[in-house]
Amino acid sequence: MTPKTAPLPALCRDCMTCFEGAARCPSCGSPRIVAHAELFELGIAHMDCDAFFASVEKRDNPALAGKPVIIGGGRRGVVSTACYVARIRGVRSAMPMFQALKLCPDAVVIAPRMQAYAEASRAIRQMMEDMTPAIEPLSLDEAFLDLRGTQRLHGAPPAVMLARLVRRMKVELGLTGSIGLSHNKFLAKIASDLDKPHGYSVIGKAETATFLHDKPVRMIWGVGAAGQASLEAAGIRSFADLLRWDRRELHARFGTMGERLWHLARGQDTRGVSAHAPMKSISNETTFSEDTGDAALLDGHLWRLSEKVSARAKAKALAGRVVTVKLKRSDHSALSRRLSLRDATQLADVIYRTAKGLFDQVGPNEGPYRLIGVGLSDLIDESGADLSADLLDPDAERRAKTERATDAIRKKFGPEAIVKGRGLRGASGHGPKDGS
């Protein structure tokens, strides 16, 4: 730790005044200050909105103020976001809805309005664009920012720019976010979570090692339950445990992840903040409100999911060579099948036919299912897609043309302008949860 004697560089989060070592802002008297020895030297940040979906809902509907609000879909769905009032009662995201409602029966449950969130996200993105081109969005409500080298441009160090960002978000959009500032992405992401909501945390180079020492490895973004279990099997719970491992041994046991862990244990992370991190896969899935083994209904879902995946690929001018079908049974055990196509595709028709073929291999006998998903991966630019036709399916070309024509009509008259009958099967009733 930095010796307490030296006055620390500090910043007032309300009036942006920079000063040295005081408990309150000498200019406006606010106690909301952030002080750290390396405050004005660090430049990699992670911004995470606070209960984003719920905050947007509360902003748009003042009647919700002070009430527990849960965003999520369907009786069988899961909690997508819970506001802080609901969180106090123990509601967490990804919790099954019935459990959330048991903890918090008076919660206001709202089906997600993705369009509203996307709009708010775009506005925040625009604010970040004003600060740096090096932005890496992780989802609608969080992003990494690399602000190194922008001090002269803005006439203020990154720490100040970040404080301005959250203030702008609050004033212009009525949304709050938490900032993590550090010297790499790994630590910035951890920092943003330390002081939520409306937080501002700094992890400097000097205290990186002591900070991490007794922290659990599950803090690492990307180490989930399975990763945790395999680390635990090797006796690794904390970063201190990890430090005891030899680099080679870690690599031998965990492969490239082991290599990464070795570096992370030392607070090292050299990944750049990139706005153009290539998309690796596109997938959509649906959780049913009731488990189903109904072939026609599942077929309808396969088509709609294929269309969604295809639409996203087309929007991004991408095509993929690998089609994946994912199924989850009633007992949550998962099943997935994949097939490499000879030719990359972005056509819903090809994705659907491939997915259907994969589903038919396992599907009918292993159900009922609670979830079905379709994915497209091994992505390339669309110019390399659908280059050759299928000898045995001379009709495919006509269907491809129909699909392109349908796309053109939808572009002009909206997504509902023209729909395949297949897509209507089992489409009504429950609000499916889509994720990517």
Place this chain on the structure above:
Amino acid sequence: MKLSIERASLLKAVSQAQSVVERRNTIPILANVLIEAEGNTVNFRATDLDIEVVDKADAMVERAGATTVSAVMLHEIVRKLPDGSMVTLTDDAAAGRLTVEAGRSNFNLATLPKEDFPVMASSEYSSNFSCNAAVLRRLFDKSKFAISTEETRYYLNGVYMHVSDADGGKVLRCVATDGHRLARIDADLPEGAADMPGVIVPRKTVGELRKLLDDDEMKIAVSVSETKVRFATPDITLTSKVIDGTFPDYTRVIPQGNTRKLEVDAKDFANAVDRVATVSSERSRAVKLSLDEDRLVLSVNAPDSGAAEEELAVAYGDERLEIGFNAKYLLEIASQVDRENAVFLFNSAGDPTLMREGNDTSAVYVVMPMRV
């Protein structure tokens, strides 16, 4: 059981058996070869439940009997024994061990009881005929490259062997396709084959069958039923289930009206395709053919890696044409041509193209173009 056998005959018999055995196996007995000794012969039988191979070899049988032992291990041992050695196999059923002795080498292998070995149910074959190895070799060698590996289209994972009508009457025909290219190979109909049901011979069986076909003069006894096919030489019997599915109607895939004819030396063509394809992108491997009066330009333009072009003197008298193909497919079909010029018949840049050797219609290939 106790027998002595020459290393060479043992190796031949065991190597055929072990190649049928699946390397990754959840049923232990399927990793084993069943050894049955009686009279003065010994049979080696192996199966993966879809294919069964039985190899017969001469041996000095001291004590008749049968046992099963790891096919791969027995093969490895015999392979490593010195040429010309005499191998003695002695089964100790009580101890569950098989002793393999040759000179000063002595091996003791774990056995599994012969009763556990699954023997393929014998079936009635509706058609039995005899065919020269050379004929079968041509039928399968020229078609197998087009077999699909796509599991969702399992009915394409083999060669469709059936009787069909051709210009000169009925023929024995093999067809394989993966939707991108197709091979259709005909042979004179062997006597007694006319009523043969059409069967899809699985890819693995085609590979195993190939090992029976090296000797041109060898007569292969072929037996076919709706569900099984059997190929037999005096020493080896290969029995296989056939793919339970319907092979698609390939006849409508073979273009009839393609009139733009290109004639080219197959070897020169293949070499040129191979050369220009060097710069093509790993994924698409697209080669463009630009045809003009007696002139063919092969070109590849891969923005990321480079460009290549090569000109060939050919016989072509039709309108200008530009058409793209996957280089690998072109190479594969061009390499099937071994006597005369390759003749390509095109329609348009979007339609299937037909290729044959000279005017010989007993082997035709269809390949789908790709956008370039």
